[in-house]
Each structure stands twice: as structure tokens, then as C-alpha cells.
Amino acid sequence: MHTFALYEDPLHGEHLVISGYEIGLNMVPDKMKISDPILLRHILCLLIVAHNCFHLILCRRQLKLCKRSNDPPSLMDDSMSPEAFEVSKDKQLHTSYLEVFNLILDTIYSCLDLYLSTLAYFWKITVGWYRYADDIWLNVTYMTMFSTYLVIRMLPSLFYEKLVLDPKFNVDPEKSPPLVGMICALAFVVVFLQIAIIPFTAIFMAIQELNVWYCILLVWLILVGLSLFILGFVGIFGVPCLGKSRKLEDADINDDLKEVLHSFKFPGRVYLVHTFQIGRPTAWVMGCFCCLRLDIHDNLKLNRGLDSDDLDSGEVGAGLKDEQLAAFVAHQLAHWHLRHVAKALALIYLNLFIYLVLFGLCYNWQTLYWAAGFTPLYPKTVGFWLVYKYLMPVFRDISTWMVFFFIRHFEYAADAYVVRRGFGSAMKAALLKLFTDDNEFPYVDHWYLMWHRLRPSILQRIQHLQRLNRTHAVSAISLI
Template sequence: MGSLYQDPMASVPMIIMDETIGLRLVPDEISLSDPVMLRHVLCSSIVVHNLFHVILCCRQLRKCHRVQEPPRQMRNVMSPAAFQAAKNDEMHAVERQLMGYVFDAIFSCMELYFGVFHILWDRTMALYGNVGEIVWRNLAYMALFATYMVFRTLPLVFYEKLTLDNRYNVDPEKAPPLVGVICALAFVIVFLQVLLIPLTAIFLYIEIYGGYYFVFWIWGFLFAVSMLALIFFSLFGLPCLGSSSRLPEGSLRNQLLVVLEDYNFPSNRVTLMHTFHIANATAFVWGYGCCKRLVILDNLIHNRAMPVAELLPEEINMGLSDIQVAAFVAHQLSHWRYYHLLKGFILVHVSLIIYMALFGTCYHVHALYEAAGFPHNYYPIIVGYWLVYKYVMPPYLTIANWIIFYYIRHSEYTADNDAWRRGYGPALREALLKLFADHHVFPFDDHWYLMWYRTRPSCLQRIRNLQRLDLGTRLSRIELI
């Protein structure tokens, strides 16, 4: 048994004392401070968390199996063939998600019980144990850790390519083959090394000099970046998406001027963004005071406001009519009128700062590292980020995501209701239906699955809500959740 600290200039690698809990199953005491007991609790938490999401995925798959035709509201814009294709895509994605949770639970438990992360640390020390600088050892460990995490995805890749693609008739010309995916993963390994080396160095610096709750410095950095992004977008729009221009004279401008006057929004702060290829046709509203800005992507407008001769074949007749664009913009301005973006920004950062406080507390619990198979007080600093994120924080993230997703979905209904009260309900309903016709997706969602996997209500739910407003009724409280 060798000494823990040796001459870093020695030619032989360091020998680490093997004081791990190994494969012990019986804890010394029934307490979370006991690493064996903590390991059982963490693995149970991962299994329960993943089982919960497996159940949600099963509910969505059952929903897919039960419906055999498009909803009544969408039968004129969605053929049976298009419905079946959307259904296959949805079932493929959900079953892949389901199996991802299954494989993740298996690997997560194996990693704790068999000390996989400690084995990677041992290999790192065998190669770099004679390097005296702890930062370099952590960098080397992260390079090996990132490679392992890529290999961790291989079972799901094989399952998708050998089983799912055949079951759901995936077009081979639209999906990369198995060999292509494996080659791409090799590139990902190289890319991760280039990306993680500077990030690891930054995180180590923050931890060393940031104090006990160093994670608050990370939150402060994220808060500052997001604030700067909002200010930049409010002042300059979205130059990263393409070139912008003033809205030209014509019917669309006249329709929008009525909407802008209705919402008391300045017409000189409206720009048309000529995008590169972007699937999501939408408009954005930012800012308050003198920084108001409305950006309309050109693929929201019929034929991208361009001559037909300049369009690609798949772009012809896509987009909304002038009246529908005005109704869609009214919906977006309702978000702005109710401060939904600001409220969502605050909600996300409140959730994030609570997350950071819990993260920083758990990060310093030595029993967590011992539960992962490391000797007492001897482990790579950087591994704590993964251990806390993967094994401790999932219950909090499950609750926080539900709250945030609920708020976003509720804000969509609020904006729809406000636009309806102002007289844009019929045109908004037609706009939603046209956007659905342009980009077919599976229209049905299991209610429980939607609560954790959809940030917005489905197009079908929004159309039904607008129809009920026309009839003088409302969606039930359960449907609004």
C-alpha cells in the first residue's frame, strides 16, 4: 500500500490507496452519510425517476396506437397518409426516448455499484500520476470521461438503427445509416475534447477561487449573458438569422398597422427578417420603453413575400395570408402586453438559483464521491458536476420543469384569449391550422406526457380553445394544466 502523496517528479506513477466501498451492499448505519446507504438511495432515485418517465412515454405510445385518423378539425389539411407518417415519426421519437431512459437507468446503477468513474480515475492516474499539477489531471480525466460518455450512447444507437428504423419504416435516404452514425460519434469524441478542455479549466478556476458556493458565480455569469442577449435582440433584432429590412408598403403593412395601433406598439420598430432555412415560422416581440422590437420571419408570410419563381418547390404556397399574419402577430403582442417574456425570464432564473444553491450544497458532500467508488477525499474535482447533476438533482428538475412548462403553456392560452377578445379569434384559428398544414406533426398528446415534454399546448388544443371561446365555453382546469 503506497503513500497518497509522492514526489510529482518521480518517474513512477502514484499509487492510490484502495479505501473504496467496493461492492459492499450492507451499510454500516442507516444514514445518508454512509456511502453504501447513499449509493442505494441514489440508484433507487434514478430508477424511480426514469421509471416515471418511461410510464409517461408508454402513455404517449398508447395514445398513438389508439387514434387511427386525424382530428375532425384537421381532416381537410391532413391526409391519412400524412397522418400515418406523422404518427410513425412520433412513435419512433417517443420509443427512442423510452429506451434511452431504460439504458440510462442500467448504466447509472452500474456506474455507481461497479465504481466506473473511479476506474476511469485510476486509468488517468496511471498515465498522468507523475504530473504534479492537479488541473492537468482533471483535464486528462475529463477527456477520458467524455470518451466514455459517447460510448455510453452506443446501445441506444444500435437499438434505434437495428430495430426502430425498420419498425416505423424510416426512409433510409432521410436517416443516416448505422456506420454513418458511428463515424459521426468518432467526430463527436474529438469535438468534445476540444470543447471540454477550456470549459473544464474555467470551472476549475471558478471552484478554486469562488468559495464554498462557487456555483453562484456560474449563475451570475448565466444571468449576465441572458440579460445581454435580451438587450442585444431588443436593440438589433436577430442578425444571426439573416438580413432584415423594413416592412414594405402593401396589404400586409396595412393589416399590421391596425394591430400595432390596437396594442399601442410603435410601427417604426417592426422589421422583416429574410431567414436562412428555418423550419419554425414565427414572429418575436421584445423590449419595453424605447427598446421595443417586433421581428417577423419571412417564412411566416405567404410565399415568403417573394416571387414564386425565386422559391424552392417545397416553399410554394407555404406561410400565412396577410390577415392570418396580423392575427398571429396579435397573439405575440398579447405575450408582450402581459409581460410573459419578463415573467418567464424571472421564473427560469429563480428556478436556476435554487438549483445552484442545492447543487453547491450537495457538491461538497464527501459521501457522494465515496458512493461513486472513490476513496475518501481523493477524487477528481470535476467529476462532482456530473455526480450531482445526474444522481441528486433529477427530482428537483422534474418538479421545476413542470412548473416552468405549465407557466409557458398557460401563457399561450392567455395570449390566445386576449387576441380573441380583440376580435382576432377566427383569423388566429385559421393561422394555426395553416401552420399545421405547412408542417405536419402528430396532433394528439397524452395529457400527462404533455405536462413534462411540451412547452406549449398542441395546435389542436389551441384550436379547440378558440372554438370554445366562440361558443361561450372554456377548457376545463385539467385541460389547461
């Protein structure tokens, strides 16, 4: 079978030829050293299996907890009916089973990609098509094929969810997108990725010509600068895609909220955000220095601040009363007062820097590419995936635990600060009301939560508030 190039540059007299040693389907290492690509391939697959089995155990713990829970916790007897509990339980079972399936699928895909040299096969196709093209064009084409392949890998999970899990757990078809719609959405994702890949690949190919450590420093500075720019932007303009914002004057602010703002001496502006669609009710303090604003989403207010006649039946009664809303805003202002955003950003920047340093040490490791089936001629862009997928999972687990641990305890610290300001009872009532509106499954396995939940569960936060008020004995271990 002859392979014909789709694009040939007449200025080039010779075409690329992939040559050199490739391990293919060989399974027996030539030497028992990490420099042997066949042995490294076995080690990489073992790392993936161990990593995914660890998270599989965590998901199974949450699944087991969900199955054996038949009633809502006693703290929520008045706020959660048995029917609502069963609905939330089915929703959690649906999520847990899907997580388990995705982990198993990812393990199979990751191992097959190495043993079958799938990524190297895509490179051979690319070079066969564009034998006379330059390096940038080859890498752009390769990333186009690779990104499409990653999207196609999502199809079994999609079919499992829509054809097995949705009927099993009685998911309302009107509240869940249909299978055909999701497939069309994936097709749109493929098109969007192709549009994004061309400039990003070209920029990367230009940056990677620098020394690897200059490249790492430049990427880190760009990411830090971009995040600070976004922080300043939202401090001035908010998040326009969420809805239209309206600045609240003193006449528009109720007495409870005025008391909170006065108590915290908040210097910024206060906005009410009219959300385009029902999302998670929340409020937040955004920005820094003179660009500081408090955004309160209208769905956080009782009945969105409207008459019952102007609402759908499902929205009537949702939201917080004035006293509860004030306590919730006090919690967000406590985050601002305790500088939790700055601390979280510093922790994320530090983890990002360490990640990039480790990435730089591994990116030019030639044996890694040979273990994936490549020869000395390989696409530069594939190194991102190989390092991220096969070498960094252990670091990601450690860094995720650390970041999640501190952010969860930022929530506890903000709740404690609110209690000291005298808003503890109202804060507990606000959490219970938000829980009632959302019907979230109340139980979360502690080990699962450490790696899969950025914030504590509502039940944990209520128990923490009770511990602060000394009305209920709660183990400190349970708050980890």
C-alpha cells in the same frame, strides 16, 4: 502489468497514489445510515430507477394514445388527410419508442456506473497516466475521458434508431442522416468537447477555490448577466445564424399587419428574416426597452412571399395569408404586452438559484463520492455529474413542471388577449394552417405534456380558442 506515465513533471519528486477506503463491489452496508456509502449507492440507484420509471410511464401513455388513435380529430378533418395523419402517427411512434429505449438505457448505464465504479476507474487511469501532474491537468484529462465516454454511450441508441426504428416506420433516407454520417457527427462532437473542456475546467478549478456560497452567487450572476446580454444583443442584431434580416418600412407592410402594429402601439422595429433553410415558421419580439424588434421569418408568409415558380414543389402553398399572419404576429405582440418574457426569465432565474443552492449543499458531501467508488482523492469536476445525475432529478421534475406550466399558460393568456382584440377567428385559422403545413401528430397525452412539452399542442390551443368564443364546451382540466 506496469503503468507508465505519459507526462512527468521533473519538478515533482513524488507521484500521486490513490489510497484509502473504496467500496468496490460490496453490496451489504456496514450500517443502515445515510452516511454509509454502500447504502447511499443503493438509494441513489433506487432514485434513478424511480425517476426513469416515472418518465417511462409518461412515454408509455403517449405511445398508447398514439397507437389507439386511428383518425384525426374532428376539428382538423378539413386540414389533415388520412394519409397525412398516418405519416404523423408513424413519426410520433418513432419518437416515443426512441424515448422509451433511451430511458431504459439510461437506467442501466446509471446503475452500472455506480455498482461497477466506472467513474472511479477512469480516475485511476488518469492518475496512472499523469502521476506527477498538478490538479488542473488531472481534472482536464479526466473530463476528456469522461465526456468521450458519455458520447460513446449514445451509440446503442443511434444503432437502434437507424437499424430498427427507421426501417420499421419507413423513414425517408433522403430526409434523415445516414448511420455513418451520424457516427461521424458524434466523432466531431467528441473533438469539440475536448476543445471546450480545457478552458471550462481550468475556470472551474479557479472558481472552486472560493467559498462554495461565493462560488454559487458568482455563477448565478454570470448566467443571469450572460442571458441579459444575449437578450440585448438579439434586440439590436437579431439572430444572424438564422438568416439575413431586412428592415420593413411602412411601404413593405400590408394593411392587416399595419392594423395590428397600430393596435398594439408597438414601438420597435420590424424585420423580415430570410431564413437560410426551412425551419419552423415563427415570429417573435426580442430585446428590451429601446432595443426592441419584431422578427418575422419569411417561411411564415404564404409561399415565403415569392412567386410559385421560384419555389420547390414542397414549399408551394405553405405559410399564412396576410390576415392569418397578422393574427399570428398579434399573438407574439400579446406576449410582449403581457411581459411574458420577463416573467419567464424571472421564474427561470429563481429556479436556477434554488438549484445552485441545493447543488452547493450536496457538492461537498463526501459520502456521495465514496458511493461512486472514489477514495478521498477524487476529481473535483466529477461532483457536477454526480449531483446533477443522482441527487437532482426530483427537483428538476418539480421545477420543469412549474416552468412548463406557466409557459403553457402564457400561450393561453396570449391567445385570450388576441381574442379580446378581435383576432380570434384569424388566429384559429393560422394555427390550423401551420398544423397543415407541418403535419404534426395532433394528440398529446395530458400527463406526458406536463413534463415533455414546453407549449400546448395545436389541438389544445384551438380548443381553448373555441372555449373563449363559447362555440364548444372544453374542460378547463384538459388545458393544464
